[in-house]
Amino acid sequence: MTIQVTRVGRLNSEQVNSVLRSATLAPSTHNTQPWLFRCTGTGIEVHADPRRILPATDPDGREIVLSCGAALFTLRTAIHALGFHPATILMPSRTDPDLLAVVRPLAERTPDPKVVRLAGAIPRRRTNRRPFVSNVVPKTTLTALRHATELEHAWMSSLDVEQCRLLRDLTARARREQLADPAFLAELDRWTGLGASTRDGVPSYAMEGSPADESWLLGEFGEDHSTTLPLPLVVVIGSLTDERLDRLQAGQALQRVLLAATCAGLDASFISPPIVVRGAHAELRRLLGCGVWPQVLLRVGYGSPLPWTPRRPLEDMLLDTLISA
Ligand SMILES: Cc1cc2nc3c(=O)[nH]c(=O)nc-3n(C[C@H](O)[C@H](O)[C@H](O)COP(=O)(O)O)c2cc1C
Incomplete structure (x- = not known):
């Protein structure tokens, strides 16, 4: 099933869907995927999901914010690679600490080839816990x-x-x-x-x-x-x-x-x-x-290839966003 989310700024609904799916490929502690997204007419909000805090593993709530930061960077990169400027405001609310960022896709522009390369690596990145080979990193x-x-x-x-x-x-x-x-x-x-x-x-x-x-x-x-x-x-x-x-x-x-x-x-x-x-x-x-x-x-x-780690369906990570199947 393809989820159609609402359009956001200059991104059409297909593009919104694509950048959100990219964001969900970020790493997170124990793969909790502790983020939520809300699409407004002008921007995509990134929230920490308080239901996915790990009180014993992450007692200071440090890693949940790190994980959401990783998802935020992935979202920005995916928007940039589509040819839009991801104008980002960090911690925009005085009253809601779980609202970590708003990303507004603004004017179209030619994407920076270096960022396009980073975007290409989003689905290939893995956490590799296996032994590495002994080659020196240049x-x-x-x-x-x-x-x-x-x-x-x-x-x-x-x-x-x-x-x-x-x-x-x-x-x-x-x-x-x-x-x-x-x-x-x-x-x-x-x-x-x-x-x-x-x-x-x-x-x-x-x-x-x-x-x-x-x-x-x-x-x-x-x-x-x-x-x-x-x-x-x-x-x-x-x-x-x-x-x-x-x-x-x-x-x-x-x-x-x-x-x-x-x-x-x-x-x-x-x-x-x-x-x-x-x-x-x-x-x-x-x-x-x-x-x-x-x-x-x-x-x-340098490690050897690994299978990917699964992710939850996108609709589980959306707050108050219009969705049609
Ligand atoms: C802040 C943070 C801390 C993590 N800590 C550990 C860890 O201590 N041990 C570990 O094996 N993996 C750790 N991970 C990796 C996650 O388990 C991994 O990102 C998740 O299982 C998803 O897999 P992927 O990175 O291959 O997509 C951590 C990830 C993040 C973002």
Whole structure:
């Protein structure tokens, strides 16, 4: 069934349908897809869906905003690639913190070929939790990923071998703390290792070949001796302050980085325990040592192809939008 949503600004209903479907392909914690969209006559609103908060996995509500930021960047990119300017207002409401952004498709323009390439990577991007091969990520590619982060008003650094050694220990401790919490275990059980027919959550085939303990992911191949960086790379995306707006921008930066990495033939997976466990997050800040707030930790390298992870039907993610089948 093709859902026909209302037209929005200069986008006809088919184009609205297409950009919304693209946005739903963004990554999200445990594939909760915690976003809602409302189409008004002039713009597309992006909301966090409070029913999809994970209180034990994401106690500070950081990752739900990061996930919505990733969906927002995907929406903007898809609109741009169709040849419209996605004018975006972040956090437009003083009274509704779940209304994260409004995107207004404005004047037609020739799309930037670089953004068209990013848009082409939207359906190809995957979270790859499997072992990577030992090839070194070229310095120019790492610079391009840093640049992608900065375009979205966030900051990126790559961790050296010594920092990764400390991170491995920190990740293992944070993971143990999570696994000792029955509420965390219940969420893990609800959202991961699911059958192939699931429309949300992480199916077991997406986790095959991945260890339960993320600390294994660090330093699989030792070190690139020309740079003292580990193989594969570990990068952190951070912000200068830690407000909801910073998390939203970091989420947009995350998706720009992941799409740029996909274009460069790279894969990535997430290392979340030191980000979401409060004590570990404070330790991670000290480990990074430059006063920034870490928002996302990624392992980046060259992996093997993976099947995609399913998404819910678009109509489940629409608020008060005219739909006809
Ligand atoms: C903020 C954030 C945190 C995540 N944390 C983890 C994690 O700790 N472990 C993991 O295996 N995947 C993690 N993921 C990846 C999601 O599980 C993945 O995006 C989701 O299952 C959809 O799959 P896809 O990225 O292949 O489309 C995270 C994703 C986001 C956006």
